Amino acid sequence: MDDTAQPRVPDKPALEGLETKWQHRWDEDGTFKFDRSKSRQQIFSIDTPPPTVSGSLHIGHVFSYTHTDVIARFQRMRGREVFYPMGWDDNGLPTERRVQNYYGVRCDPSLPYDPGFEPPAQPPKQPLSISRPNFIELCERLTKEDEKAFEHLWRYLGLSVDWSMTYATIDRRSQRVSQIGFLHLLKKGLAYQLEAPTLWDIDFRTAVAQAELEDREREGAYHRLRFDRSNGVAVEIETTRPELLPACVALVAHPDDVRYQPLFGTDVLTPLFRSRVPVLAHALADPDKGSGIAMICTFGDITDVTWWRELSLPVRAVIQPNGTLRPVTWGEPGWASEEPASAQSLYDQIAGQSIAKARTRIVELLREQGAMIGEPRPIVHNVKFFEKGDRPLEIITSRQWFIKTVDQRAALIERGRQLQWYPEYMRVRYENWVNGLSGDWCISRQRFFGVPFPLWYPVNGAGLVDYSRPIVPDEGRLPIDPSTDVPDGYREEQRNRPNGFSGDPDVMDTWATSSLTSQIVSGWCRDDDLFARVFPMDLRPQAHDIIRTWLFSSVLRAHLEHNSLPWHHAAISGFVTDPDRKKMSKSKGNVVTPFALLEEHGSDGVRYWAAKGGPGVDTMFDAGQMKVGRRLAIKVLNASKFILGKSDPLGPITAPVDRAMLHNLAVIVEQTTQALDAYEYGRAIDLVEREFWGFCDDYLEFVKGRRYGDQGSAGSASANAALIAALGVYLRLLAPYLPFATEEVWSWWKSGSIHRASWPTRQELTVGIEVGDSDLTTWSYARELLAEARKRRSEAKQPLKVPIINAVISDVPERLQMLDAIDADLRAAVRIDVLTRNPRPGELSIEVEFGAAPA
RNA sequence: GGGCGGUUAGCUCAGCGGUAGAGCACCGGCUUUACACGCCGGCUGUCACAGGUUCGAUCCCUGUACCGCCCACCA
Numbered sequence: 001m002d003d004t005a006q007p008r009v010p011d012k013p014a015l016e017g018l019e020t021k022w023q024h025r026w027d028e029d030g031t032f033k034f035d036r037s038k039s040r041q042q043i044f045s046i047d048t049p050p051p052t053v054s055g056s057l058h059i060g061h062v063f064s065y066t067h068t069d070v071i072a073r074f075q076r077m078r079g080r081e082v083f084y085p086m087g088w089d090d091n092g093l094p095t096e097r098r099v100q101n102y103y104g105v106r107c108d109p110s111l112p113y114d115p116g117f118e119p120p121a122q123p124p125k126q127p128l129s130i131s132r133p134n135f136i137e138l139c140e141r142l143t144k145e146d147e148k149a150f151e152h153l154w155r156y157l158g159l160s161v162d163w164s165m166t167y168a169t170i171d172r173r174s175q176r177v178s179q180i181g182f183l184h185l186l187k188k189g190l191a192y193q194l195e196a197p198t199l200w201d202i203d204f205r206t207a208v209a210q211a212e213l214e215d216r217e218r219e220g221a222y223h224r225l226r227f228d229r230s231n232g233v234a235v236e237i238e239t240t241r242p243e244l245l246p247a248c249v250a251l252v253a254h255p256d257d258v259r260y261q262p263l264f265g266t267d268v269l270t271p272l273f274r275s276r277v278p279v280l281a282h283a284l285a286d287p288d289k290g291s292g293i294a295m296i297c298t299f300g301d302i303t304d305v306t307w308w309r310e311l312s313l314p315v316r317a318v319i320q321p322n323g324t325l326r327p328v329t330w331g332e333p334g335w336a337s338e339e340p341a342s343a344q345s346l347y348d349q350i351a352g353q354s355i356a357k358a359r360t361r362i363v364e365l366l367r368e369q370g371a372m373i374g375e376p377r378p379i380v381h382n383v384k385f386f387e388k389g390d391r392p393l394e395i396i397t398s399r400q401w402f403i404k405t406v407d408q409r410a411a412l413i414e415r416g417r418q419l420q421w422y423p424e425y426m427r428v429r430y431e432n433w434v435n436g437l438s439g440d441w442c443i444s445r446q447r448f449f450g451v452p453f454p455l456w457y458p459v460n461g462a463g464l465v466d467y468s469r470p471i472v473p474d475e476g477r478l479p480i481d482p483s484t485d486v487p488d489g490y491r492e493e494q495r496n497r498p499n500g501f502s503g504d505p506d507v508m509d510t511w512a513t514s515s516l517t518s519q520i521v522s523g524w525c526r527d528d529d530l531f532a533r534v535f536p537m538d539l540r541p542q543a544h545d546i547i548r549t550w551l552f553s554s555v556l557r558a559h560l561e562h563n564s565l566p567w568h569h570a571a572i573s574g575f576v577t578d579p580d581r582k583k584m585s586k587s588k589g590n591v592v593t594p595f596a597l598l599e600e601h602g603s604d605g606v607r608y609w610a611a612k613g614g615p616g617v618d619t620m621f622d623a624g625q626m627k628v629g630r631r632l633a634i635k636v637l638n639a640s641k642f643i644l645g646k647s648d649p650l651g652p653i654t655a656p657v658d659r660a661m662l663h664n665l666a667v668i669v670e671q672t673t674q675a676l677d678a679y680e681y682g683r684a685i686d687l688v689e690r691e692f693w694g695f696c697d698d699y700l701e702f703v704k705g706r707r708y709g710d711q712g713s714a715g716s717a718s719a720n721a722a723l724i725a726a727l728g729v730y731l732r733l734l735a736p737y738l739p740f741a742t743e744e745v746w747s748w749w750k751s752g753s754i755h756r757a758s759w760p761t762r763q764e765l766t767v768g769i770e771v772g773d774s775d776l777t778t779w780s781y782a783r784e785l786l787a788e789a790r791k792r793r794s795e796a797k798q799p800l801k802v803p804i805i806n807a808v809i810s811d812v813p814e815r816l817q818m819l820d821a822i823d824a825d826l827r828a829a830v831r832i833d834v835l836t837r838n839p840r841p842g843e844l845s846i847e848v849e850f851g852a853a854p855a
Numbered sequence: 856g857g858g859c860g861g862u863u864a865g866c867u868c869a870g871c872g873g874u875a876g877a878g879c880a881c882c883g884g885c886u887u888u889a890c891a892c893g894c895c896g897g898c899u900g901u902c903a904c905a906g907g908u909u910c911g912a913u914c915c916c917u918g919u920a921c922c923g924c925c926c927a928c929c930a
Contacts, residue, residue, distance in 0.1 A: 013890095014892095015892090215926095220929090237930080239930060240930070284928060289930060290930055293930090295930075296930085297930095301930075302929090303929080303930070304928090304930085306928065307928095381929050382929050383929070384929080423860095425859060425860070428925085429859070429925055429926080431858095432857085432858065432859085432926050432927095433926070435926090436926055436927065438928080544924085547925085548925085575924095612867095616860085617861095617868095618860095618861095619867090619868095620866095620868095622866095622879090624866090624878085625878080625879085627879090628879075630892070631892055634890070634892050634893095635890070639889060639890075640889085641889050682869090683869080686869070686878095696889090697895090700889080701894090704889095787896095790895055790896070791896060793884095793885095793895075794883085794897085795884095797883085797884055797885085798884095799885055799886095800885070800894095801887080831887090
């Protein structure tokens with residue numbers, strides 16, 4: 001470092017342009033380039049959340065990514081080599097939807113690839129059908145554009161990412177890791193396929209996982225229906241899904257319910273379709289709900305699935321994957337009816353219709369037949385939705401791939417306890433989720449833009465696909481797309497032919513890939529040397545809304561694959577809320593474009609606001625705080641200009657006030673370091689900011705006169721040296737928060753980046769400075785006197801140019817002794833001609849006598 | 856229904872056993888040669904409510920209310 005050169009201080013320092021200037025300089029200088037020669041102990045590795053590129057950029061991103069960057073810059077300055085890659089999540093449904101709308105296309109997997117395809121300039125009114133490979137090409141093309149916009153924003157915000165280490169969740173590397181990970185689970189028996197009832201979105205026409213569900217309140221109605229018994233007495237049940245009546249396979253009541261105990265083991269006839277179904281007992285039936293007896297349909301909700309499984313009931317499925325009622329022939333096996341002809345004529349009136357239409361019609365029919373008692377009773381209840389979906393989920397039986405999770409429950413809870421959470425209480429959400437897992441993780445999706453299952457299946461002589469014997473590729477071939485790649489020993493002509501093969505048509509849940517981001521960035525199965533240096537990683541930063549998805553699935557995958565945690569620490573950010581305390585999101589129309597904010601308040605100003613929102617805390621969007629941050633950054637520039645503007649003479653730090661100020665700063669350094677070590681970035685900036693502002697308003701004012709030479713060369717030399725030492729420390733304490741302003745000042749004065757400078761320590765401030773216990777008291781006494789004297793001047797409304805000709809300081813003798821050390825500085829700072837000491841017991845007080853105003 | 860977090864100055868929040876704090880806002884003053892994107896000073900609080908522990912509670916315990924969030928098998 002070249003600290004002795006004369007600082008080059010601009011006349012009018014300003015924040016404008018610093019973002020552009022320094023992001024380019026950092027890029028050219030490779031300031032944040034990861035040095036992979038460092039050992040595991042020297043490295044701090046971060047598993048950055050890859051933002052969904054097809055989503056819009058919003059202030060919530062800026063908020064949480066700033067938190068991570070503050071930690072990254074802090075660790076880097078502490079001497080850790082920070083491994084800080086950036087990913088783009090371009091895999092999955094959001095991208096598919098965006099591509100469909102942007103280009104006006106839709107994917108038809110039956111079409112062949114067209115190598116020369118170009119999308120129309122304007123999206124056509126009627127969506128254009130294109131092949132899956134063509135669709136994926138468009139996905140990739142559009143996400144490239146989105147990624148550029150994101151990177152631009154991140155660089156402008158000042159994220160200290162190594163931009164040579166980016167990845168996308170759909171790129172070949174991620175696909176390969178994702179497919180290897182899947183094949184490992186398959187080999188260990190931890191992944192399996194099953195033909196089973198699965199949560200299904202009828203609009204997207206895909207299976208979804210438990211983690212992607214959300215409850216929404218919907219209006220519904222209880223319909224009271226009469227089921228006939230052979231003895232002529234009717235049983236009344238209540239249902240909100242009358243359209244599922246044809247799918248009814250049993251009635252169920254609680255085993256202890258005396259009202260229905262006589263019915264257990266008997267049969268009843270369903271209304272309209274006259275299907276004979278048993279009355280059964282099961283503990284899940286709630287005597288207080290409805291009439292206390294329920295109809296079991298295949299399938300109306302998850303409880304139906306439980307009953308169906310535990311009571312060994314048959315399947316009578318009526319809902320098709322597209323959400324319409326399938327055609328049924330009553331009287332055929334599985335569709336028994338006492339009166340098949342009338343059942344058929346009634347059912348034909350709802351077959352092929354949507355769920356909503358079928359419901360309306362079936363209620364009319366029930367009325368006509370007198371099978372409905374009274375009017376439907378409106379209720380509001382929670383209904384399960386796919387989080388991205390518009391209509392309630394159905395349960396459809398289909399072949400899907402699963403990863404075993406439920407039998408890992410205890411081990412996953414234990415992993416959660418090994419993980420260090422910030423804040424601690426976020427662990428509870430994880431445990432709630434793990435304890436509430438109701439089934440294994442369904443990872444197959446009937447979609448197009450995603451990582452395909454790296455599998456084919458043999459097709460037998462009759463042309464039927466044999467799913468029980470998947471054909472697995474060599475790991476060396478991965479990634480593959482079974483819809484275009486051909487398994488070893490087969491030819492393309494055998495695709496979907498008898499005695500040939502058939503590719504798995506599905507893609508994986510995006511979380512099946514995202515759960516491996518720490519493996520993807522760490523070079524798992526690609527770069528063993530790198531992997532050993534960065535994995536398990538140090539930090540997973542993320543927001544709390546995806547604990548059940550991203551965090552959970554990542555812990556699961558690392559546990560199953562490596563028998564370890566994926567990282568040691570999880571730092572959880574809150575949300576950004578609008579003034580009504582609602583989460584800001586695009587759908588609510590309350591999003592603020594982040595780039596305009598960065599330009600208006602400066603990246604440092606916006607970062608300041610973000611950093612004040614501590615770990616886990618939802619934080620209100622507050623432009624006022626951004627302005628405060630901007631002022632802090634400007635203050636840094638101006639105070640630095642003042643301090644560095646005159647560094648001569650420079651000498652030993654002898655003045656008690658100077659030494660006390662530095663000693664006090666050493667305490668702040670310790671406290672700030674502790675806070676940042678505990679990921680308390682909000683508390684840390686509070687500490688530094690408050691002290692820095694006091695340093696400017698009190699200390700600078702206090703020593704200004706002495707520094708200009710009022711008390712001779714030695715006093716000036718001491719002040720200059722103390723000012724410069726303190727400034728160097730403050731800049732470094734602020735550097736993680738205000739990377740642009742601090743770097744700018746550092747460059748006036750030192751060589752190299754402040755972001756590679758070493759974090760300040762207590763020792764650096766106290767070595768060579770003789771500090772007695774009394775010194776801290778000296779500085780606080782000086783501040784007390786300064787405040788008191790200023791108050792007198794303010795009360796008298798006297799401008800500073802009017803001198804105080806005499807100030808009488810009354811205090812206990814022990815404290816008055818300290819005046820000797822600060823007398824001259826104090827008199828200069830408040831313009832006091834004479835200080836008179838008045839020893840006496842009691843509180844400090846000052847009486848002043850003003851002189852005449854100068855002409 | 857279960858759980859987690861919160862309730863402190865007009866607003867946003869910090870404090871978490873010992874005389875209530877910061878910033879913003881507001882009011883008054885200051886052209887003081889680093890900064891008017893500034894400086895100085897001032898005003899503002901039954902620390903949600905009710906009990907308990909303690910010499911002492913905003914802070915610990917137990918309830919209650921309200922706000923936000925997470926989870927839940929929602930006939």
